[in-house]
């Protein structure tokens with residue numbers, strides 16, 4: 001099944017596909033070990049920074065190798081690519097999915113750039129002519145604050161930051177995206193506090209757009225489990241987790257250095273990091289209802 005088909009199942013049945021970021025081979029392994037154990041489709045994301053570190057061609061080659069090794073669906077997404085040019089490069093490299101994030105631009109520019117990427121993806125698919133080659137394109141609307149890190153200060157989310165229902169409807173109709181990232185009180189990173197997610201807004205947006213378009217929640221790190229379950233229950237079909245993985249991985253790495261102060265083999269030192277990150281992914285898959293969904 002394609003990523004879009006899995007997303008449609010998730011939307012129809014009230015669960016969500018976990019989107020987990022990685023910039024290292026070991027991090028990908030942590031994600032895939034957890035997804036394999038849970039029989040969950042795996043969606044691995046690389047932001048522009050992570051893509052640059054890993055390399056687009058390298059990421060695609062790893063995905064192909066992991067598909068064979070793990071025997072589960074593995075989808076690679078170019079997360080938060082902030083120009084049509086960057087998103088198109090990822091499509092050309094063989095990514096299954098791109099997130100073209102032009103949300104910082106005015107609506108009309110966002111629509112024009114996003115549509116350009118959608119059109120490009122469709123042209124590429126028609127050249128390949130294979131259902132599996134369907135490229136899932138995500139657009140974003142609303143002002144998502146914060147970065148994927150631990151914020152020590154409170155981040156003020158303003159009502160005007162939220163995705164508006166009528167604009168979401170227009171954006172989806174005019175761009176033809178497969179997924180829409182929305183702002184409903186979420187932020188990137190972990191902050192001391194944030195507003196309760198706007199469940200009603202998810203419901204309203206869900207009703208305003210076709211069922212074939214999946215709703216995406218970014219900044220899933222640090223949101224209380226109950227709130228995540230609530231929004232998945234009303235139509236969020238894809239949840240992004242990055243900061244909690246970064247924290248687990250780096251803490252695990254530090255623990256490795258403490259436990260084995262004389263060790264110089266990286267492959268031994270990073271075992272703690274791999275274990276810690278896998279544990280987070282495992283918990284999230286349970287929370288998202290993504291277990292036994294292959």
Ligand SMILES: [Zn+2]
Nearest residue numbers: 080218219240
């Ligand atoms: Zn994000």
